[in-house]
Amino acid sequence: MLTSQRKQHLLSVLQRDGQIVAKRLSQELGLSEDTIRRDLRELAAEGLVQRVHGGALPASPAVVDFTARQELASEAKVAIGRAAARLVQPGQVVILDGGTTAVQVARHLSPELRATVVTHSPTIAMELVPHPGIEVLLIGGRLFKHSVVAVGAVTIEAIGHVRADTYFMGVTGVHVQEGLSTGDLEEAYVKRALSSRAAETIVLASSEKLGVASRYVIAPLTEISGLVVEHDVPEEVTNRYQELGLSITRA
Template sequence: MLTTHRKQAILATLKQDGQVIAKALSETFGVSEDTIRRDLRELAADGLLQRVHGGALPSSPAVADFSQRKHISTTAKSAIARKAAELILPGQVAILDGGTTCVELARHLPMTLQATVVTHSPSVAVELVDHPGIEVVLIGGRLFKHSIVTVGAAAIEAIGHIRADIYFMGVTGVHPVAGLSTGDLEEAYIKRALAARAAEIVVLASSEKINAASAYVIAEAKAANTIVVERETPKALTKPLAALGIHILRA
């Protein structure tokens, strides 16, 4: 089998099964595991999958920059944001992550809500400027322009002084084994620090992020108390997550 055809078959198996195992692929195609690993490396370099120990998982399209992500799954993001907004109770301190879904969440907060929002996203903060009942705490630091969020030592230091009721986490990948992940190392550190300061963690995930993985791990999947998904997300994708004790909330 030609390399091109073998790679196409690998991607087809990945789409069907949600993962591929290098040893199984080598037996299927009658080639060495080194050959399969080379195929996986090249496919990963093209952004077509995410390599993990022993094989590969689907890669997430959500690692694009902020301006590109605004046009991905817009209907799903709006529905997820609207449902997530219902989880914030009056008087709570809520952390809103960076990312396009959290910007949508800020837009859906009722104008009667009295609460405090902590965020390292200038975009989220600007959305709440005219909200009469929400106090906004903006975490400072170096601006990571790819995602329009603050990162770095100053941000980590500020986060250490927060105690929040709930944290709405944006991710690029949610997988029952590979965990919660994102496409940037510094963002992963920030998200981990924010998660440590919240009593409850709610992950916002449109369907293309479920059963996908990115390069940098934030936490194991069961760190999430709740995952908000779009209503049409197949149960086959969410069942392994629910089996971990995570509440799956459909928008």
């Protein structure tokens, strides 16, 4: 089997099974595990898979910069943002992550709502400037331009002084076994810190983020409370998350 044929077969297996187990595949194809791993390394370099211990998972298509993400599944993100905004109650302190889906949450908060939003995203803060009843606490730090959020030691230190009701988290990957992930290490640390300061964490998860993984782990799914997903995500997909005790809000 030619290299190109092997790679195409690997991608077909990934699409069919949702994962690649290198040992099992090497036995099925009569090839060495080293050959499979080499192919996976090359596919990962092309952004087509995310390597994990023992094999690979689908790579998240959401690991692109902020501008590009604005064009990715935009209708779904509007719906998810609207549904998440309805979960915010008067008087609450909520943490709102950076990212294009979080922007939609900010845009859909009720004009009558009086609450406090904590964010490390200048974009989110600017969205909320016209809102008459929202007090905005903007956390500073080094600006990570890729996602337009603050990161670093200064950011994590400031987060430690916050106690919130709910954190609406943005991610690039949600996977039953591999948990929550994102494409930058510092972002992963900041998201984990934010989650630790909220009574509950709700993940904003458009369909391209479900069942995929990115390079840096934020937390296992057992550390969050629920997901906000598109209305037409199949039940066989959401059931796997509900079995872990997560609430599912359909947009």
